[in-house]
Amino acid sequence: MNHSPTAARLATRIERLKPSLVREILAVANKPGIISFAGGLPAPDLMPDMRDCIDPDTALDQYGASEGETAFRSAVAEWITHNGLPVAPSQVLALSGSQQGLDLAAKLLIDDGTPVVTESPSYLAALQVFELFGASVLPLALGRDGPDPATLDALLRQHRPACVYLIPSFQNPSGYCYSPEVRKVIAEVLDRHDAVLIEDDPYRSVSLDVTHPMQPICSYLKRVPWIYLGSFSKILRPGWRVGYLAASPQLMPYLVRLKQASDLHTQRPAQAAVANWLRHAQRDADLARLRAGYRLRRDAMQTALERHFGDLADWDVPQGGLFFWLRLRQHQATRSTLDATLARGVVFMPGESFYPGPMKPTNTMRLNYSLSTPAEMERGLAILADCIAAVSAA
């Protein structure tokens, strides 16, 4: 009998599921002794103490509702409202991390060939999900204050995309934060068409110097439906996998059913603990302490970058979020130095993977500042700069 294995016949979408450079980099990043600027891991020492927030109720051991816990939905609705987007608890869906919101949004909106607008560059794992579901991604160039509304208007007019995916506050990877004016005008542009806005807002609580309220664009919309994605992974416990979305009432019944089909519901003990933290007297003090800690690290990174990259690259000091975004002055693909930096124990994220379209500026790199100590930044950036200068001189 022939025992050679039979090849599985896979769905056509699997052709679009490319091996990910990022996965390979992150796999290396976790090895002991490596200095990693690659991932987006928050600082463990700045996470709030949540022992007070654990709910010992054994009722949470049983299966729960697909929508999420009543207490969670209500605390999160208050939190989103506090952040400038007034929503009712019935508009909130508990997620197994906000990445799941991208999966649900893709299931809701994307067929094979569906046009979707994203910023360029944009969040890599969002691009992966949209492309997996067959999206034809239309890149929208991003400036310091956000994208150009007229360019978005033209894309909407010409391609009639099903949705527009934006990260207006401390965008990943650029770190840019849309100005209040751009937020308003973008909403007006969106309201003239019929694409659903998917607004991803995971970094809002890691706001370091922005003085305006970073009001969600969803809050300005008058006509078009929207999905707003939020995370606790940058401030509480990423390992618990609990996030949320809020959405226009018309989309909620579909999103709840898609959630149910995906994993029945989100784990309950973490929902209870997060709801308790959101209403805890210590909450704002926890956040202030976290921001102060991140400010110190961001500044330490800036100091080390000035020392080692002052002649090699240009960048803006991020006003929030977890990343610096660098453009090398020479036309040099940062990816080509990865093997060399890796051999010397340092990893970073080449910028080209973040670009959805055919134009992929390869002289870019994303550097995380939240995980390393100032000593590691100093040592790691010296090695990184050395490797880049070596290629540049070759």
Added chain:
Amino acid sequence: MNHSPTAARLATRIERLKPSLVREILAVANKPGIISFAGGLPAPDLMPDMRDCIDPDTALDQYGASEGETAFRSAVAEWITHNGLPVAPSQVLALSGSQQGLDLAAKLLIDDGTPVVTESPSYLAALQVFELFGASVLPLALGRDGPDPATLDALLRQHRPACVYLIPSFQNPSGYCYSPEVRKVIAEVLDRHDAVLIEDDPYRSVSLDVTHPMQPICSYLKRVPWIYLGSFSKILRPGWRVGYLAASPQLMPYLVRLKQASDLHTQRPAQAAVANWLRHAQRDADLARLRAGYRLRRDAMQTALERHFGDLADWDVPQGGLFFWLRLRQHQATRSTLDATLARGVVFMPGESFYPGPMKPTNTMRLNYSLSTPAEMERGLAILADCIAAVSAA
């Protein structure tokens, strides 16, 4: 300005996302005072004490690997191997509940129009996921010892499905358990074609009287790729949402990437606790106690059913799993009595929703026995029988 909301343009798959009768029934089932035979909730009082198994390591607060925790994958590989399917830790993927395995399998294998074989009747939420992804479901009739292998062979030959979805041990909803002979012959039939086997095995640990080892069909396969889905939700903590899959090595790279795109990874503290429980000295005693408790409830349900349904319906005493499956003797749609039973505080699951094909025997019903006390069974089944007899007499 016109502020009437714009309708979203949704993906075509959303047309297949029907409002679910089951969701409506389960929403009612959770109301206080209702006697529910509808859901598949395990008995909270029979869940093992897991306080010893909680791992206080704060490293689990951070983001983790998409594949799952090393300790979890290794303990689960031992567990699956112990259950008759030898696998390596590298073949194990941690899931946010085994429902997620169905979502990943559908993403991996199902395009719009892809033929898929399922038992008839079958697990409702599996049918929903497969149909959401566009599957054309081919029903395979189920007998007490499993399906007829020749019928499966003909379906494989004629339609060349991408996958075959089976629940060989205490099938949901029928409660049937495939005989060892049928398992072996089904594997031989599958090995003659090239469909992937998706074997769903959530009820194995709720085995009450079966004396054979219920060896997974996957273990008999010599050629075709397979995905084996497992759950802890019937024995430990469904509210934690932690399950697993094991798969042929050739499928693992795809499944891991699909998992990453879906929710990055499964919550870590629960993976650690489950791994500790799997290796805990109390494990087998916990399972024996759980089985003894379920045996008592199953027997109490059987006694109450004999009293109230002896003249109305036929059924087999389930040898495991969480359900009784009844066929009314009269040709009467059980669904039509739902409003009446509901008005009197009792819910159950009409059987027709579990049938994938056009043939939907409507005189069937699924009754859960694990959640109600003997007194509730007595009261609830008296009401149920009364409502059915009333329709029958009308």
